[in-house]
Amino acid sequence: MNCNEAVEKLWQYLDRELDGEAVVEVERHLQECRECFSRAEFEQRLRALLRRSCGCEQAPAALRDRLHRLLRMF
Numbered sequence: 001m002n003c004n005e006a007v008e009k010l011w012q013y014l015d016r017e018l019d020g021e022a023v024v025e026v027e028r029h030l031q032e033c034r035e036c037f038s039r040a041e042f043e044q045r046l047r048a049l050l051r052r053s054c055g056c057e058q059a060p061a062a063l064r065d066r067l068h069r070l071l072r073m074f
């Protein structure tokens, strides 16, 4: 798995929408790749923050889109 594939799957991974095999692949990439690991960390922290501040798991769609676009520029 390369970084593009990992990033594509990262959101689904964090939403727990991937099947077992894909989860293993993403986790393997995160262990090997600092860059993607940082992205995953950032997204997880963001979710924790949202959960605390508004009680919702998901950012509003517009905010989410903006953040995803921002993350892809890294």
Ligand SMILES: [Zn+2]
Residues within 6 Å of the ligand: 002, 003, 004, 006, 029, 033, 034, 035, 036, 037
């Ligand atoms: Zn990567």
